[in-house]
Amino acid sequence: MKQLYISFILLSLSFSNSYAYQNKTTKAVDKIVVTKKTQPTKTPIKISNAIIANFVNKYPNLKTYRSDLNNLYLKRNYKSIWFGGKGLIEFANLLYAKTNELEQEGLQSKFAYKNKINSIFTEKTTKNLASVDTELLLSAMYLFYAQKVYKGIESDKIKEIGWLIPQKNLSYATLLSYLLVDPKALDKNDTAQFNQYYKLREVLKKYRKIEQNGGWNKIVRDTLVFELKPGDSSQTIGQIRQRLATTGDLHSDSKSNRYDQELIDGVINFKKRNGYNEDPVITFSQISRMNIPIENYIKTIMVNMERCRWIDPEMTKAAQYIIVNIPSYKLFFVRNGKTELESNVFVGGTMNETVIFSGNINYMVFSPYWNIPTSIVQSEIKTALEQNKNYLVENEMESIKGRVRQKPGPKNPLGKVKFIFPNSNDIYLHGSPSKSLFQSEYRAYSHGCINVNKSEELAYLILKDNTEWPVERIKSAMEGGKEITCMLKEKLPVHMGYFTAWVSDSGEISFFNDIYERDDRLAEILFSEDYN
Structure with missing residues (x-):
């Protein structure tokens, strides 16, 4: 009787731990709980290039993955990736959860056949998928996830927007093999992702939480005051204090309207993070910077996460x-x-x-x-010589075979x-x-x-x-x-x-002016319906 009681307790604890792990894995998956257990197939699943061709014809929105699907199964001798002796392998559940949490990766994308994928993992379906369809849908979902998270937008578009740093050479088959051996790498993988990406991802969580809590109130400027200095007192200073406490430049908001030493430290930190000279004077332009809506900062973080996807992590090694x-x-x-x-x-x-x-x-x-470019000679030096014949000598320049140098x-x-x-x-x-x-x-x-x-x-x-x-x-x-x-x-x-956004080793984010106006061009691609 005692042994039976102990067995019952162990069984209960095992069920409790299993449920806790499963719930942790899927709690953010559109409120869908992974409860369905796919039964083991009676016969091995057969995959071939012809079967893949039929599959993408049946699911036309996945045709772009045909070549990658062929390569994925070629590397694995056309054996099943997702089925084990007891049905779907646990990694399938993890990947499903991560695919439904793409917002945490700074993306707005959704898998084309999301309802079909949901039916694999839930009991909210009246029609079971064929094993081959389940197998290939999961492989297509993996390719979708890997492309969005690890690779980013198409190479030709990256070059079109003027990014000529060599892009990472990502093998989906090699990456999958790595993830199957070490599923934890699905959350963080420094061998496949530039480390700055994960730092930005952590800050994205912080800024999304600020947004969920209402963001920050607009700072109202006193139009009769052109700058604020230590010792000044006004409601504007109190609002600045609140703003800096929200983003962590101040540890807390004392509610004081006086520009004291505590606020000086917060202002200096804000300026350091945002590319300003580190002095305590607060100008109108800096207040305008503080008034930028939280959603704009979030978009900036997402755009810079995308840039990180293009970089080979080996570059910094x-x-x-x-x-x-x-x-x-x-x-x-x-x-x-x-x-x-x-x-x-x-x-x-x-x-x-x-x-x-x-x-x-x-x-x-x-x-x-300094071998002076012809364009500068024509636009600047030629005019200067017309006004002053000794211009070259006075500026320690000389003309050699028709070229001017200093x-x-x-x-x-x-x-x-x-x-x-x-x-x-x-x-x-x-x-x-x-x-x-x-x-x-x-x-x-x-x-x-x-x-x-x-x-x-x-x-x-x-x-x-x-x-x-x-x-x-x-x-x-x-x-x-x-x-x-x-x-x-x-x-x-x-x-x-x-x-335009960069996170230090201490986890502090800096934002810089988009001097070449490249963020909006990239955001237009990243958030377009065609890409998502």
Whole structure:
């Protein structure tokens, strides 16, 4: 009797744990509880290219997956993926739950035959699907999920909107094999997804929660006051305090209308996150930024999650690399996973947009000449010469075989060093003598190249372990009046990226101005009916 009682208790606990796990897996799946148990098939399911062809003819909205379905089953010797000895494998339930939670992945898409898929997992159906249909519908659902979450929009559209960084080479068959072995990777998979994606996903949850709680109230500006400073008191300050507490720039809202030290810290943090100079003065434009509706921020996060889908996670696993984020006007030099240098930069203006692409720095040039582009000679220098015949001499320029160049020196706009990575757009990194301009909040006025504030420090870091280029030699080469080339022993990857939202390692999100107005163009594709 005692053994029977113990068996009953263990059976009850087993049922309880099983239900809890199942409920956790499916609680957000359109309120559908996965209760149906598909019975094991009496005979093995046979899949072939002909069966797949018949299947996509029966379900025409899945024709785009035909080739991928063929490849998926070819890699698995045309054996069933989703059926085991006791019916559907548990991974099918997990995938179904995740597919119904695509909103958490920053997507608005729905599988074409969602009702059919629902019928596989619920008892709310009067007609059972054939085993082959169930098998192939689940495979199509997997391809739908993998394409939306891990790959993103079509490659040709990515190139059309000006993103030329090499895209990840994703094998759906290889990814599926990995997920079947490690189902937890369905939630987070750093081998298939750029890690920034998951950081943005966490912040998306936070901002959606803020939206569900009513967002934030509009800050009403006092039209007679042009800026707010520490010590000021007004209802506007109280509203700013409430806004910053909502987004976490302040730990709490004290309800005070006085601009005190606590609010100063919150304002500085807000400015740091949003690309402003870190001073305590609050301007009208900054209040307008705070008044942007929460749904706009959510859309920005979703758009940047999409950009992350295109990036090969191997890109950031190189021993060292440089990345420039154009909207933040920042350059980062990373070695062994650690950022060793962060520098302000200038980028191309709206008429000379810096191209989004990847390259490899082959060599550096110390004390460089500036070979002035013909367009600048025609539009600027020619006019200057008409007004002043000594313009070239006064600006340390010279004409060589019909080309104009500026000599190395303090007036040279390339500064003391330039970093060359051959590309068809003739873009490179270089220094600048105009150091004060790097403190400006708006820094998009180059002709397309990247002007680096800490260019000298970058050169020292790149050559840190190069015994042929000790510090003294580098300094001498920078200060000389003669152009000197330094070939790198190993190519240094450099990536020009475009992210208007970025999450730090501490989980804090920054938003940057969409200087080239690319977010709306991408959102138009991402949220269109054709894509979803």
